Amino acid sequence: MINQTLEQILKEYPFALSYFEQNKLDITGYEGQTFEEFLDHFSIEELEDQAIDKEKLLSDFPVYIEQMQAFLGMEKKNQVLSMTILAGHDKSGNPEGFAELTVLTSQIISIVGPTGSGKSRLLADIEWAAQNDTPTGRSILINGETPDNKWRFSSNNRLVAQLSQNMNFVMDLTVYDFLNMHAVSRMVEDPQSVIEKIIKAANHLAGEKFDLTTPVTSLSGGQSRALMIADTAILSSSPIVLIDEIENAGIDRKKALDLLVSSDKIVLMATHDPLLALMADKRIVIKNGGISKVIETTKEEKELLDKLEKMDSLIQNARQELRKGSTLSSQILE
Numbered sequence: 471m472i473n474q475t476l477e478q479i480l481k482e483y484p485f486a487l488s489y490f491e492q493n494k495l496d497i498t499g500y501e502g503q504t505f506e507e508f509l510d511h512f513s514i515e516e517l518e519d520q521a522i523d524k525e526k527l528l529s530d531f532p533v534y535i536e537q538m539q540a541f542l543g544m545e546k547k548n549q550v551l552s553m554t555i556l557a558g559h560d561k562s563g564n565p566e567g568f569a570e571l572t573v574l575t576s577q578i579i580s581i582v583g584p585t586g587s588g589k590s591r592l593l594a595d596i597e598w599a600a601q602n603d604t605p606t607g608r609s610i611l612i613n614g615e616t617p618d619n620k621w622r623f624s625s626n627n628r629l630v631a632q633l634s635q636n637m638n639f640v641m642d643l644t645v646y647d648f649l650n651m652h653a654v655s656r657m658v659e660d661p662q663s664v665i666e667k668i669i670k671a672a673n674h675l676a677g678e679k680f681d682l683t684t685p686v687t688s689l690s691g692g693q694s695r696a697l698m699i700a701d702t703a704i705l706s707s708s709p710i711v712l713i714d715e716i717e718n719a720g721i722d723r724k725k726a727l728d729l730l731v732s733s734d735k736i737v738l739m740a741t742h743d744p745l746l747a748l749m750a751d752k753r754i755v756i757k758n759g760g761i762s763k764v765i766e767t768t769k770e771e772k773e774l775l776d777k778l779e780k781m782d783s784l785i786q787n788a789r790q791e792l793r794k795g796s797t798l799s800s801q802i803l804e
């Protein structure tokens with residue numbers, strides 16, 4: 471907030487105007503400046519004449535905003551706009567090959583590296599919002615600051631939604647019951663329409679269709695994945711989605727990522743799949759437990775991705791034909 475202009479602050483917190491009024495501060499004409507810049511425009515004489523205590527005004531301001539928010543019942547809950555990883559060290563104790571990495575909402579970051587190199591450890595550091603208290607020594611910032619403890623200790627305010635490879639349901643519910651339970655616990659206004667939206671999105675991702683009456687225990691691996699991704703994108707309050715390998719998930723991976731990104735999530739995925747790795751905006755390369763570098767996906771790689779996607783769809787078609795019991799011919803390459 472301290473870096474926001476007065477105009478931005480008033481847009482977000484209209485009641486801030488009364489703070490300025492109470493303190494007899496006329497901000498007219500200074501809307502494009504920060505509060506500190508505005509206070510800096512007073513001359514020493516003016517500060518003395520008007521008994522303006524700059525330091526106190528600045529430090530009281532966020533407290534006032536917080537108190538007013540709580541009073542008005544509009545506490546900011548899950549507004550995460552960015553996540554920053556501050557470097558730690560690899561398994562041998564050497565510093566990581568980057569200093570800090572900030573990821574914004576709607577960005578996708580892939581994590582690549584050999585088996586056992588520490589991909590899951592990085593995801594776990596993020597999930598736990600590490601504060602130099604895990605084997606890697608990394609720290610995680612949210613919106614540029616040390617995260618509030620609610621992210622670590624509250625079950626309602628989960629920072630991270632994990633989508634892991636195995637999604638085996640053990641409960642005896644229909645898809646409708648499952649979604650309804652989630653919608654009610656999230657206290658959404660119109661559960662019915664949210665449920666409709668999720669099942670539609672899930673079927674858009676899944677190879678074989680299913681409906682609300684299907685018991686969750688009889689969903690295929692791909693269907694349950696699709697359901698969880700749609701549920702996470704549409705109903706979960708967690709701003710960060712961590713995906714551990716979705717290569718063989720039997721879903722349309724591109725559509726799945728598009729859906730998550732369109733819901734303003736920060737998406738990080740550990741993967742060995744070139745298609746997924748290149749769909750990301752950046753990729754983190756892990757070696758020996760440390761991030762050795764962060765690569766921005768190049769224009770050439772994005773062009774290559776187009777070609778790889780075409781090759782991939784040929785393979786998918788071949789797979790589809792085999793499933794149907796067809797005999798394959800070189801025609802599938804056309």
Ligand SMILES: Nc1ncnc2c1ncn2[C@@H]1O[C@H](COP(=O)(O)OP(=O)(O)OP(=O)(O)O)[C@@H](O)[C@H]1O
Pocket residue numbers: 559560561562583584585586587588589590591592605606758759760
């Ligand atoms: N910087 C580090 N310092 C100390 N231990 C680490 C570090 N990074 C990872 N480890 C440990 O190394 C082991 C392997 O890491 P991890 O399971 O994250 O690898 P992975 O890349 O996810 O492997 P896979 O691809 O097989 O899933 C874990 O026990 C993890 O806690």
